[in-house]
Amino acid sequence: MAKYSKGKKVKVGKSYAGLGLFADEDIKKGEYIIDYTGKALTEEQADKKGGKYLFEVKKNYYLDGADRKHTARYINHACNPNCEPDIYGKRVIISAIKNIKKGDELTYDYGKEYFNEFIKPHGCRCAKHKK
Numbered sequence: 001m002a003k004y005s006k007g008k009k010v011k012v013g014k015s016y017a018g019l020g021l022f023a024d025e026d027i028k029k030g031e032y033i034i035d036y037t038g039k040a041l042t043e044e045q046a047d048k049k050g051g052k053y054l055f056e057v058k059k060n061y062y063l064d065g066a067d068r069k070h071t072a073r074y075i076n077h078a079c080n081p082n083c084e085p086d087i088y089g090k091r092v093i094i095s096a097i098k099n100i101k102k103g104d105e106l107t108y109d110y111g112k113e114y115f116n117e118f119i120k121p122h123g124c125r126c127a128k129h130k131k
C-alpha cells in the first residue's frame with residue numbers, strides 16, 4: 001500500500017513561482033511520492049502564525065512546513081496538476097495522478113480556500129495560466 005512504500009527521488013529547483021519541487025526519477029500514476037511534513041499546530045496557533053506553508057489536515061490540526069527541511073513545502077499549485085494530497089489521519093500523502101517524467105515539476109491543486117487567499121490576488125502562474 002502506498003502508505004508504507006518508500007518515497008520517490010525529488011529535488012528542489014527554480015520554478016514559475018519561486019522554487020518548486022521536481023521529479024528526479026520517472027514516477028508512475030498512483031505511486032507514492034512524499035509526505036507533506038511540518039510542525040503540528042492547532043487552529044489557534046496556525047491563525048496566529050499565518051504564512052504560505054500551512055496545510056490544514058483536519059479540524060484543529062495543521063502542518064506548518066515553514067522550515068526548509070520540510071521538502072514537500074516546495075510543491076507549487078497547478079490547476080491541471082500531476083499529483084494530489086490524500087489525508088490519512090494526521091498524515092498527508094502526496095502521490096502521482098499522472099505518469100511523471102524525470103525533470104517534470106510536481107504540482108497539486110491547493111484547493112479553493114488557499115487559492116483565493118494566496119494565489120488569486122497575484123494571478124496563477126501555472127502552465128495552464130501563464131502566457
Ligand SMILES: C[S@@+](CC[C@H](N)C(=O)[O-])C[C@H]1O[C@@H](n2cnc3c(N)ncnc32)[C@H](O)[C@@H]1O
Nearest residue numbers: 017018019052073074075076077118124125126
Ligand atoms: C507552499 S509554497 C510553494 C513553494 C514556493 N514556490 C517557494 O519558493 O517556497 C506556496 C507559495 O508559492 C507560490 N505559488 C505556488 N503555486 C503558485 C502558482 N501556481 N502561481 C503563483 N504562485 C504560486 C505562492 O506564493 C504560494 O503562496
Ligand SMILES: [Zn+2]
Nearest residue numbers: 079124126129
Ligand atoms: Zn493555474
